[in-house]
Amino acid sequence: MNWMDAVRGFADFAKRRQDGDYEVDDFGYDDDFTRSVMLPPLKLLAEKYFRIEVIGIENLPVDGPALLVANHSGTVAVDAVMTAAIVADRHPNHRPLRMLGADFVFDTPVLGPLARKTGSTLACAADAERLLRSGELVAVFPEGFKGVGKPFSQRYKLQRFGRGGFVSTALTTGAPIIPVSIVGAEEIYPLIGNIKPLARMLGIPYFPVTPTFPLLGLLGAIPLPSKWLIEFGDPIDTSGFDAESADDPMAVFDLTDQVRETIQQTLYRLLLQRGHPFLG
């Protein structure tokens, strides 16, 4: 019986946690916790609430390293969480997605340890290289706060792609770059304002104002049920570049631009394909 298995599974999990009998890796990734506690509700959210349509999951390598580069939006980084949930669920090997996050995340109590437990680590070259060299699927959101925190009027317009650090890392390690285009996250919390003094006071990058938040309080923090599409694009091979290219600003810039353009064009195409943002 299915529910019996579920109960037994949960009892086993609780016992393992009670005894401290589980494993975390060097970065703090806790596979047991992520798969038993985090992924089931996220999967539900992805399938039933955002009705995520996944395109090109076969572009992710079955094993071995790859650097996923995605657009970032939605006021809160729900898009990152959903992408990780989709990869863990739909990939034939159910691979964990190791995400690179802003240092603000790891500074924050509760959020910091949770991010590490679910496979994230600090967005720095050292960590990214180490993960790729050990053959992991790594995801990076080069727009950072400029992407998540942009006003609703700027939706689906890619922001600046940092300094191209992710490209250097891919070139150094020879890992393929996979452009990921996410449509739908822009509409979950339409950002119409930013209370800067409050953000400064709380030490957060911005304090979002949406049509429902903070007006409706916690109720306003419920994301709007937009229709999502996530496309994993064709891998860009980086093994052809020599070791020096990683330090060559022109090579890095070109490749950064190529990835950015690919994502931007895919976003426009997916937007047409989706139609209505909520009924789509």
Next chain:
Amino acid sequence: MSRPNAAVVLVTGVTRFLGSSLAGRLAATGRRVIGVDAAVPDASARARLADAEFVRVDIRDPRIGGIIDAAGVTTVIHASASVAPVAAAARAMIKEMNVLGTMQLLAACARSETVESVVVRSTSAVYGGSPRDPAVFAEDTTPRAGPPTGPARDAADIEGYARSFARRRPDVQVAIPRFAEIIGPTVATPLTRYFSLSPAVPVALGHDARVQFVHEEDAVDLLEHLATTPFAGPVNVAGAGVLTLHQAIRLAGRVALPIPMQAMDAVSTALKLARIKGFSTQQLRLLTHGRVLDTTLLTQTVGFTPKYTTREAFESFAASLRSAA
């Protein structure tokens, strides 16, 4: 080093587990071993010293130079450098011993004509550990925020002295093992006391650090290995794998008691008033963000693989907690 039996080894800190075990072990291989300490070893340390000679001398005392010259010491193992004070009251004294002692000892080595290799014990605390640092530290990682004040700062200073000694005496090989927290059934450190708190162990609310351990026997084995291996420079030493602080507390059969970081000083004071030892806010700060060491250099170049993983080392300590209870 080609004639190990002709080697004369000086080991510091032989009243403690690490120094005494190491001295006894090296003496058993037929080397002449001189163990020094400012205090007299107790019965158990004396038993571990076995055939090693003991000289009661403070390493801050200029006589240490005389001992090195008279015995023709070839290898100096500074096992008492960067030890952590067990009690807060001993903090000033330990700092003085650690930092000034190392300075004096290295000055004596610099004047010596016989010393060929020096091993200075260090700690992974030199990496500090802030949320803005990479998850894993290699020997060449420069931490974002330098080591804070306190013992970590002292350890960084000690490494500084060791490096400048190595520059002044390029003919002497200087190895600097950076140990993760040493743990086991015998050693007593602030951390073993912390995990001994019963039944609840205070932790910072909303934080869960990654921690690594080295088993006490592995620590002794490594220092012995370094005494006979050509290797110079810093090297990370940690058992394979990682535990989280909460996980370690569960493995020790304790319960984690989350307390907001702001209230930690008050808790610390309350525990002190209740005469419960083994807890300090400073200790806890080190356990807020955690750090993990890359041990590639240790296993590949130095050629040493710890017998105990981080978890096995901790379980060995946890078993001793249970039998003591």
